[in-house]
Amino acid sequence: MTDTPLPGTRPNTQDSSTPEQRRIRRLRRQRAMNTFEAAVMIVIIVLVLFPIGWMVATAFKSPAVVYQYTMWFEPTLENFRNIFSERWNIGKNILNSSIVAISVVIIATPLAVGAAYAFSRLMFPLKRTMFQWILLTQFIPAVAIVLPFYVMFRTLNLLDTYFALIIVNLSGVLPYAIWTIKGFIDAIPIEAEEAARIDGAGRFRVIWDIVVPMAWPGIMTAAIFCLILTWNEFLFGYLLTRQHAVPLPVGLISFVLERGTVWELVAATGIIITIPMFFFAMIIQRHFTKGMNLGAVR
Amino acid sequence: MSQRRLAFFLLAPALLLVAFTTIYPLIVSLWTSFHDYNLTRSLNMGPWIGVENYTEAFKYDPDFWKVMLVTATFVILDVGLTMLVALGLAVLLLRQGFGKTFLRTILILPFAMSPALIGISWRFMLNPDFGGFARTIGAILPFMRDVDYFANPYLAMGALVSSDVWHWSPYFCFMLMGGLASIPPETQEAARIDGASAWRVFRDVTLPQLKPVLVVAIILKSVFALKVFDAIVTMTSGGPGRETTTLGYFAYQIGFRDYQFGYAAALAYILTAIMFVLSLSYMRVAFRNAP
Amino acid sequence: MANISFRGVTKRWGAFVGVHELHLEVADQEFLVLLGPSGCGKTTTMRMVAGLEDPSEGEIWIGEDVVNDMSPRERDVAMVFQNYGLYPHMTVRDNIGYPLKVRGTPKAEAKAMIQAAAEKVELVPFLDRKPAALSGGQRQRVALARSLVRTPRVFLMDEPLSNLDAKLRVTMRAELKHLHHELRVTTIYVTHDQMEAMTLATRVAVMNKGIIQQLDAPEVIYNDPANLFVAGFIGSPSMNLVEGRLENGGFHAGLIAVPGVGGGNRENIVLGIRPEDVTVGAPGSGQFDMEVYTVELTGESILVTARAGKTQLTAHADRHFRCEIGERVGMSFDVARTYLFDAKSEERIRL
Numbered sequence: 050m051t052d053t054p055l056p057g058t059r060p061n062t063q064d065s066s067t068p069e070q071r072r073i074r075r076l077r078r079q080r081a082m083n084t085f086e087a088a089v090m091i092v093i094i095v096l097v098l099f100p101i102g103w104m105v106a107t108a109f110k111s112p113a114v115v116y117q118y119t120m121w122f123e124p125t126l127e128n129f130r131n132i133f134s135e136r137w138n139i140g141k142n143i144l145n146s147s148i149v150a151i152s153v154v155i156i157a158t159p160l161a162v163g164a165a166y167a168f169s170r171l172m173f174p175l176k177r178t179m180f181q182w183i184l185l186t187q188f189i190p191a192v193a194i195v196l197p198f199y200v201m202f203r204t205l206n207l208l209d210t211y212f213a214l215i216i217v218n219l220s221g222v223l224p225y226a227i228w229t230i231k232g233f234i235d236a237i238p239i240e241a242e243e244a245a246r247i248d249g250a251g252r253f254r255v256i257w258d259i260v261v262p263m264a265w266p267g268i269m270t271a272a273i274f275c276l277i278l279t280w281n282e283f284l285f286g287y288l289l290t291r292q293h294a295v296p297l298p299v300g301l302i303s304f305v306l307e308r309g310t311v312w313e314l315v316a317a318t319g320i321i322i323t324i325p326m327f328f329f330a331m332i333i334q335r336h337f338t339k340g341m342n343l344g345a346v347r
Numbered sequence: 348m349s350q351r352r353l354a355f356f357l358l359a360p361a362l363l364l365v366a367f368t369t370i371y372p373l374i375v376s377l378w379t380s381f382h383d384y385n386l387t388r389s390l391n392m393g394p395w396i397g398v399e400n401y402t403e404a405f406k407y408d409p410d411f412w413k414v415m416l417v418t419a420t421f422v423i424l425d426v427g428l429t430m431l432v433a434l435g436l437a438v439l440l441l442r443q444g445f446g447k448t449f450l451r452t453i454l455i456l457p458f459a460m461s462p463a464l465i466g467i468s469w470r471f472m473l474n475p476d477f478g479g480f481a482r483t484i485g486a487i488l489p490f491m492r493d494v495d496y497f498a499n500p501y502l503a504m505g506a507l508v509s510s511d512v513w514h515w516s517p518y519f520c521f522m523l524m525g526g527l528a529s530i531p532p533e534t535q536e537a538a539r540i541d542g543a544s545a546w547r548v549f550r551d552v553t554l555p556q557l558k559p560v561l562v563v564a565i566i567l568k569s570v571f572a573l574k575v576f577d578a579i580v581t582m583t584s585g586g587p588g589r590e591t592t593t594l595g596y597f598a599y600q601i602g603f604r605d606y607q608f609g610y611a612a613a614l615a616y617i618l619t620a621i622m623f624v625l626s627l628s629y630m631r632v633a634f635r636n637a638p
Numbered sequence: 639m640a641n642i643s644f645r646g647v648t649k650r651w652g653a654f655v656g657v658h659e660l661h662l663e664v665a666d667q668e669f670l671v672l673l674g675p676s677g678c679g680k681t682t683t684m685r686m687v688a689g690l691e692d693p694s695e696g697e698i699w700i701g702e703d704v705v706n707d708m709s710p711r712e713r714d715v716a717m718v719f720q721n722y723g724l725y726p727h728m729t730v731r732d733n734i735g736y737p738l739k740v741r742g743t744p745k746a747e748a749k750a751m752i753q754a755a756a757e758k759v760e761l762v763p764f765l766d767r768k769p770a771a772l773s774g775g776q777r778q779r780v781a782l783a784r785s786l787v788r789t790p791r792v793f794l795m796d797e798p799l800s801n802l803d804a805k806l807r808v809t810m811r812a813e814l815k816h817l818h819h820e821l822r823v824t825t826i827y828v829t830h831d832q833m834e835a836m837t838l839a840t841r842v843a844v845m846n847k848g849i850i851q852q853l854d855a856p857e858v859i860y861n862d863p864a865n866l867f868v869a870g871f872i873g874s875p876s877m878n879l880v881e882g883r884l885e886n887g888g889f890h891a892g893l894i895a896v897p898g899v900g901g902g903n904r905e906n907i908v909l910g911i912r913p914e915d916v917t918v919g920a921p922g923s924g925q926f927d928m929e930v931y932t933v934e935l936t937g938e939s940i941l942v943t944a945r946a947g948k949t950q951l952t953a954h955a956d957r958h959f960r961c962e963i964g965e966r967v968g969m970s971f972d973v974a975r976t977y978l979f980d981a982k983s984e985e986r987i988r989l
Binding site: 086087089090093094096097098099100101103104107115116117160161163164166167168171172173174176179181183184185186188189190191192193194195196197198199200201216217219220223224227252277280281283284287288297298299301302305310312315316319322323326327329330331334 | 350351353354355356357358360361362364365367368369370371372373375376379436439442444445446449450451452453454455456457458459460461462463464465467468469470471472476477479480513570573574576577580581595598599602603608611612614615616618619622623625626627629630
């Protein structure tokens with residue numbers, strides 16, 4: 050440290066602090082940063098978990114405790130017994146939602162794989178236009194779609210049926226699935242497919258033996274995403290069902306009564322709606338970032 | 348089999364389904380919007396009345412402009428806040444450190460939750476007597492005690508926006524994380540060696556490179572915000588008054604509560620037009636550097 | 639096993655011509671190398687044999703069949719890809735066995751064939767691994783084993799060694815040559831590496847801009863190039879090419895004059911001479927003097943690059959030769975080893 054610093058170029062050497070002091074200051078600043086970051090993290094975790102935790106707690110509270118601001122109570126399974134009782138019969142809603150969601154996934158996924166493969170690998174006229182057009186349909190407001198469907202289903206006597214719900218849910222889910230899976234197929238090196246064709250596989254065999262296994266994470270991501278979207282879907286179910294085919298989220302409305310909302314039953318049902326979706330979401334979480342950007346930017 | 352025939356074979360089912368479930372109802376909606384169609388008077392569609400349903404909205408219905416204002420307010424607040432939160436989360440999560448994996452895992456939870464359920468939970472949480480949010484806020488800010496959140500226009504809007512931000516921030520956080528991760532670290536390292544502070548590196552180097560992804564995210568979120576429906580039904584029912592009635596919910600009310608299908612179709616079409624403009628700009632950004 | 643025949647084959651994408659009116663006969667059991675810079679049409683030519691691209695015009699024959707309208711499956715060819723094209727979700731065993739599985743070979747028979755193929759390329763200990771758990775050289779062997787597990791009529795290899803490191807490339811090159819000798823299957827091999835072309839080929843087809851520039855045995859390609867492109871492309875360091883004119887059989891270019899080249903009087907000439915046919919010595923000792931621009935020691939020899947005016951030449955000097963940058967040196971050509979080309983048509987001028 051004997052050489053004279055050039056003015057302005059080495060501001061750090063202009064103060065008189067020793068290297069030791071600077072080291073301490075750097076560590077102190079670092080510790081302040083870490084503390085700040087930890088505080089932010091805690092706030093975020095609380096904000097994410099507090100509403101969920103509150104719902105879980107409420108689901109296990111007896112009706113009297115629900116109306117108290119407390120986390121100390123004797124847990125009970127009474128609310129779950131209650132929602133499955135004949136009075137509320139949430140089991141029926143679970144069945145409805147399962148039938149609709151599973152049907153949608155089973156129909157949408159293979160169709161989407163085929164379409165995604167065509168968009169990714171084949172040459173045909175109007176390809177780009179068709180693909181953009183399919184994406185555009187995702188942005189159509191549901192209100193514009195549900196009105197004509199309401200009239201049509203009423204005429205055909207299909208209101209309040211699984212069929213009606215499956216059809217309208219497919220409209221929202223299929224473009225998304227095509228989009229996601231195409232992103233994953235685009236990322237597969239084409240050599241493996243060409244090798245399979247030379248090894249003697251026909252086009253469909255190539256799709257089944259090579260493309261499907263290699264794009265499997267993407268297909269799973271798309272399928273689970275479709276499952277979550279359909280399972281949580283509210284608007285179509287709200288407007289197109291009355292009593293027979295009412296899906297789970299719409300079933301929540303039935304706890305809103307003249308005399309007020311039965312919160313502990315809402316919470317118990319909420320847990321039943323949410324837990325399977327949490328589980329599925331965890332499975333795709335790893336592919337989440339990747340799949341989303343392939344879909345969004347390409 | 349030729350490529351074209353194979354492509355046709357693979358595409359036809361998906362295309363037909365998409366056409367039937369979106370294009371067909373869209374055309375019917377347009378047709379309906381030019382007719383007098385009031386379910387309280389007749390089960391069948393009435394006579395052709397041209398653009399009268401549209402002039403009704405733009406010229407005569409005082410609620411329409413109120414609803415447009417509410418919609419604009421909601422979209423701006425919702426998109427702005429979601430982007431801020433998502434970007435902050437993404438920056439935080441990309442830094443190595445204790446608890447990051449845990450945070451990343453639990454962030455998927457709000458996204459996996461049904462918006463209808465979130466809406467109804469928020470109404471519960473904001474109950475001034477026993478709601479978890481309301482009582483906690485009341486404990487910290489005494490003047491907020493015993494406030495009826497859903498009777499106050501600003502608080503009701505705030506509640507609606509906060510529930511949507513809570514639901515969507517994780518999704519966009521993951522999206523922006525992908526964008527941030529694809530920025531070559533050399534550019535940031537070079538800026539640091541050139542003497543930029545952490546904030547300057549973020550503003551001058553990181554943010555400009557993130558812009559394409561950010562623009563896509565903003566347009567996408569705007570579209571999602573315009574589509575919000577479930578939480579309005581289960582939380583505010585558009586109230587107090589029309590203070591949280593967005594265009595989509597308004598069209599629903601006109602159609603399914605007042606049974607004025609013709610007018611509802613016209614309103615839905617105005618919404619479709621707005622979304623269409625946004626979607627086209629999305630396409631232009633998203634496909635600009637695509638092969 | 640079969641011969642391959644291209645009859646007037648053209649491949650176009652819109653206005654871009656990838657391969658132009660190709661006529662080529664590949665004899666049965668031949669090892670033909672398609673050599674050229676990237677974008678010259680060599681890979682396209684091979685992919686048309688495989689059935690991965692359809693020719694825009696012309697016919698391709700394998701043996702007695704016109705294969706234009708056959709799917710890759712019906713053509714009975716095998717191909718090794720530059721990036722190997724392995725199936726990452728299958729084990730090595732399943733990768734090698736896939737062509738058999740698709741063709742419905744009975745399980746027991748397939749097992750024996752897989753074993754035999756794996757033995758041939760020394761992969762037996764790795765049969766149950768996935769490709770991700772293999773080194774580059776091992777993956778290369780899997781791709782090879784997959785192509786030779788059944789006996790196809792034709793082997794196609796698309797730069798199969800280009801992703802290997804230099805040492806492994808030399809070993810694999812030797813193995814490929816031995817395999818061809820053993821199996822005697824007609825092979826088309828695409829590369830941009832002239833060493834591979836020289837060492838492996840029965841015949842080399844040098845391609846540029848979709849056209850075969852020269853089709854000959856490797857030593858002919860090297861010693862007797864048909865045109866300026868082949869002369870410049872083959873050889874490392876590449877041939878010196880000097881623009882100038884002929885005056886009474888002497889070559890003149892700027893400050894250089896070389897007598898005794900022949901050819902009388904002619905304008906617009908390019909003279910080619912390989913660095914090993916240029917001699918470097920003390921100033922005044924050669925046909926003309928130049929100033930040393932750079933000196934590179936390669937170990938076995940010394941490369942001297944020198945300039946006079948705008949003309950630059952590279953010469954292989956004896957490894958004991960020493961000179962400094964900026965020094966003057968005398969240079970001379972072995973006139974018997976010079977090649978003359980027409981600067982406009984780029985064709986060889988034979989005297």
